[in-house]
Amino acid sequence: MQRIVWGRNTSSNVMKVLWGLGELGLAFERIDVGGAFGKTDTTQYRAMNPTGLVPTLQEGDFTLWESNVVLRYLGQTHASGTPLWPTEPRLRANIDRWMDAQHNVLGRPMTAVFWGLVRTPADKRDLKAMATAIGEAAHAWRMIDAMLDRHDHIAGADFTLCDIPWGVHAHRWFGMDYHGLTRPEMPALRAWYDRLSRRPAFQQYVAATPIV
Template identity: 80%
Template sequence: MHRIVWGRATSSNVMKVLWALGELELPFERIDVGGAFGKTDTPEYRAMNPTGLVPTLQEGDFTLWESNAIVRYLGQTHASGTKPWPTDAHTRATIDHWMDAQQTVLNRPMSGVFWGLVRTPPDKRDLTAVAASIEETARAWRMIDAKLQHHDFIAGADFTLCDIPWGVHAHRWFGMDYQGLTRPELPALRTWYDRLCQRPAYQKHVMATPIA
């Protein structure tokens, strides 16, 4: 099966899909679209993904968009019944709610930090606004840190699909230049991040990509 991921490698949402594919050892082709590459407003792309966002997964005649939905689809089709995507309904629902919490709890304030520090030139940064975004983002990370004080990964003892959405942003959280702004000390979160850094697919698809 010819599998294509449409999206630039520096997109956090694209990284989720690439990392999931790497964990599952699934072959794919990636085509640069979005951001500086453009091409997401073309009729051809909009026919696949009417939002005009990235990523989009294409497998033959089947297309799918929304990063977490793609990660779940890959889990269902290639890892169902395994530790990353178990079949028990309660366990899977727990993984699901942590995956979606990344979008509803972390995404907005984390975007404020990222855009304020990475996408804004130093002389134009509003450090007061960035500091407020860091504090709000830290509340989300404290929630994860509390879970990680009891086990190695977010949903329990094993790596699961819900570690992927949070793990992509953890690399940015620990890797961005804060220029005098501080993050709270969250030892369990840092240990989890260090654990992710040992995973080859994380190294290849998240850590090796510039924070840009």
């Protein structure tokens, strides 16, 4: 079955799907759309994904978008009942909530930090808004640091689907020093990030792409 990921590889939401596919050892083709590549406002793309955002996954005649939903779908179809995506309802719900929290708690401030530091020239930055966003992002990361103080991964001892969305953003959080980000120390978070950095699929689909 042909599997296609539509989306530029510099997008955090595309990276989640690529990393997930890599963890599962699933073959796919990727087509650059979005950002400078454009092509997301075409009739053909909007028919697949009416949001006009990336990523979009195509598997044969099935189409899916929303990165965390795509991860759950891949977990369900290729890793159900494994530590990555267990079937026991409470274990799964725990993983699920951390995936939602990435979008709902970290998403907005992290986007503001990233756009402010990486995609806005230094003389055009709104420093007050940046400081607020960094504080809010740090609050979200502290939550994760507290989990990682208790176990090696966010939901428990094992690497699970919820480590992927947070891990993509951890790469930016720890990689934005170059752009002038100063962060509060969070040793457990840093140790987890170092563990993720040893995973081949993370290296290939997240770490190898410049933060731009």
